[in-house]
Amino acid sequence: xxxxxxxxxxxxxxxxxxxxxxxxxxxxxxxxxxxxxxxxxxxxxxxxxxxxxxxxxxxxxxxxxxxxxxxxxxxxxxxxxxxxxxxxxxxxxxxxxxxxxxxxxxxxxxxxxxxxxxxxxxxxxxxxxxxxxxxxxxxxx
Numbered sequence: 001x002x003x004x005x006x007x008x009x010x011x012x013x014x015x016x017x018x019x020x021x022x023x024x025x026x027x028x029x030x031x032x033x034x035x036x037x038x039x040x041x042x043x044x045x046x047x048x049x050x051x052x053x054x055x056x057x058x059x060x061x062x063x064x065x066x067x068x069x070x071x072x073x074x075x076x077x078x079x080x081x082x083x084x085x086x087x088x089x090x091x092x093x094x095x096x097x098x099x100x101x102x103x104x105x106x107x108x109x110x111x112x113x114x115x116x117x118x119x120x121x122x123x124x125x126x127x128x129x130x131x132x133x134x135x136x137x138x139x140x141x
Contacts (some may be wrong), residue, residue, distance in 0.1 A: 004005075007028075015039070015054075016060065017032055017110055018030065020032045020037060026063060027061055029061070030052070030059050031061055032059040033056075033058050034056060034057050034058030035055070035058070036053055036054070036055050036056075036076065037054050037055075037056060038051050038052070038053055039051065039052045039053075039054055047091035055140075059106065062077050062078065062079075064140065065077055065080050065136050065140075066133070067113065067114055067115035067129055067133055068113045068115060069113065069114065070111055070112055070113055070114070071084075071109040071110055071111075071112055071113075071114055071117075072109070072111060074114060074132065075110070078130060079136060079139045079140055080132075080136065082139065083131075083132050083135045083136060084132075086100075086131075086135060087128055087131065087132060090131070096127055096128055096131060097121050097124025097127065098126060099121075114129045114133075117129045
């Protein structure tokens with residue numbers, strides 16, 4: 001589209017899922033992560049005229065969870081989130097060690113593989129990790 005000096009028009013650009021995808025070695029495929037994306041329009045990357053936010057659900061791809069998956073990956077996974085909630089409920093009921101729920105603990109837990117829970121929680125952490133892996137095996141069938 002060509003515009004004369006001072007002229008303005010509304011332009012619509014259709015962006016499909018692929019416009020937000022990146023090649024993921026983890027999935028060996030194109031992947032769209034859930035989240036909020038900013039669409040920027042401008043003369044150049046240093047001269048942005050407008051920004052529009054777009055929220056995407058993502059493509060729903062997940063990797064199988066294992067004892068080497070991080071606690072954060074368990075929380076982000078559809079099955080894993082249910083298991084993390086079950087761990088919290090079992091902790092409240094006294095059936096498993098209760099995980100401390102504060103910002104400092106989250107900082108340690110989220111990037112940590114669940115097989116490292118015994119490092120923080122001793123035998124209770126080992127039981128939590130085993131519970132998570134066992135419950136995943138039931139749900140992921």
